Amino acid sequence: MTTAVFDRASPDDQEYFLRLYESYKRIMLSTACKYSPDAAASEDIVQDALVKLIQKIPTMRRLSNSALASYIVITVKNTVFNQHRRQTLINRCTVYDEFTDSVVKKGIVAPSPTPEELLLLAERKEEFLKVWHKLPERDQDLLAGKYVIGLTDAELAGLFDCKTDSIRVLLARSRKRALTIMTKEAYNYDES
Numbered sequence: 329m330t331t332a333v334f335d336r337a338s339p340d341d342q343e344y345f346l347r348l349y350e351s352y353k354r355i356m357l358s359t360a361c362k363y364s365p366d367a368a369a370s371e372d373i374v375q376d377a378l379v380k381l382i383q384k385i386p387t388m389r390r391l392s393n394s395a396l397a398s399y400i401v402i403t404v405k406n407t408v409f410n411q412h413r414r415q416t417l418i419n420r421c422t423v424y425d426e427f428t429d430s431v432v433k434k435g436i437v438a439p440s441p442t443p444e445e446l447l448l449l450a451e452r453k454e455e456f457l458k459v460w461h462k463l464p465e466r467d468q469d470l471l472a473g474k475y476v477i478g479l480t481d482a483e484l485a486g487l488f489d490c491k492t493d494s495i496r497v498l499l500a501r502s503r504k505r506a507l508t509i510m511t512k513e514a515y516n517y518d519e520s
Contacts, residue, residue, distance in 0.1 A: 341385045344389065348388070348396075348400075349378065353374070355401060356378075356400060356401075357374055359401050359408075363408040363412075373407050373408055377400075377403050380403055387399075413487050413488065414469060455510050455513070458510075459510050463505060463506055466498075466502075467505055467506065470484065470498055481496060481499075484499075
């Protein structure tokens with residue numbers, strides 16, 4: 329259960345978190361097992377939830393015991409759902425890659441971009457890839473689902489458990505955050 333976040337926490341926070349873990353580890357594992365039949369996957373889910381919980385120590389200290397138990401269970405559930413959503417996106421990406429490989433093998437060719445368009449696209453892609461890790465995980469999942477895998481808004485809405493109109497708004501916000509980060513990176517790069 330050692331993480332960089334845990335190691336940076338104060339000794340008081342570390343002690344608090346270890347006591348919390350000992351008190352709630354059984355309920356965390358049983359919650360993970362409820363949604364994931366694989367024991368190893370359940371252990372991974374609990375570990376991922378612990379990483380999220382370590383960052384919320386100040387919030388957890390203010391909660392009553394019953395609210396704290398609910399908070400921990402909800403964090404484990406959300407971790408399960410996030411991992412499931414991410415795995416679904418990965419699986420769809422694999423299917424998409426197999427589809428595009430078969431299309432290329434069959435000789436179906438899309439119109440070719442001009443050399444100038446290719447150069448501009450390569451530059452923008454490189455800028456985007458540099459900031460990808462700075463985007464929130466949800467933004468990464470949304471953008472990969474829409475633009476890499478090619479899911480429809482309805483399919484994304486099903487994965488993210490929201491309405492199709494909400495997906496459009498979420499995508500717009502994700503694109504805006506990505507563009508903001510790219511712009512800041514370009515500005516910082518130009519200053520140095």
